[in-house]
Amino acid sequence: MKRTMLGGKIHRAVVTQANVDYEGSVTVDEDLLDAAGILPGEVVHIWDVTNAARLTTYTIAGPRGSGAVCVNGAAAHLVHEGDLVILGSYVELEDAEARTWVPKAVFVDGENRIVEVRGEEAFRAN
Numbered sequence: 001m002k003r004t005m006l007g008g009k010i011h012r013a014v015v016t017q018a019n020v021d022y023e024g025s026v027t028v029d030e031d032l033l034d035a036a037g038i039l040p041g042e043v044v045h046i047w048d049v050t051n052a053a054r055l056t057t058y059t060i061a062g063p064r065g066s067g068a069v070c071v072n073g074a075a076a077h078l079v080h081e082g083d084l085v086i087l088g089s090y091v092e093l094e095d096a097e098a099r100t101w102v103p104k105a106v107f108v109d110g111e112n113r114i115v116e117v118r119g120e121e122a123f124r125a126n
Helices: 031-034 074-076
Strands: 001-014 015-018 025-030 043-048 054-062 069-072 084-094 104-108 112-116
Touching: 001 031, 001 069, 015 074, 025 031, 031 054, 031 104, 031 112, 054 069, 054 074, 069 074, 069 084
Parallel strands: 001 104, 015 069, 025 054
Antiparallel strands: 001 084, 025 069, 043 054, 043 084, 104 112
């Protein structure tokens, strides 16, 4: 049996730009993507903590160390500069692997610099 599991997330990042004129996606500092185990072009969900908007898009790697989290295209009507967001990816695993899967959670400060990266223990504690 296949299970869909959280692959990785970037928790409470600040949106640095919202560009409605771009064709789509979310541009994210490549350091943040790497820390969360999310690839450029990978599908991610965006959950806006500020206004409760939820959407699905794909990632584009932004400059390393920039702290960029830029929501592009139509999504910029829902998510705005300064909003707090959670970006999450999912993986599909066989049942046995899913039972030992360790997702990553990347916690950032107000400038989207990595403060902490947690593994499985962050999800078992809640």
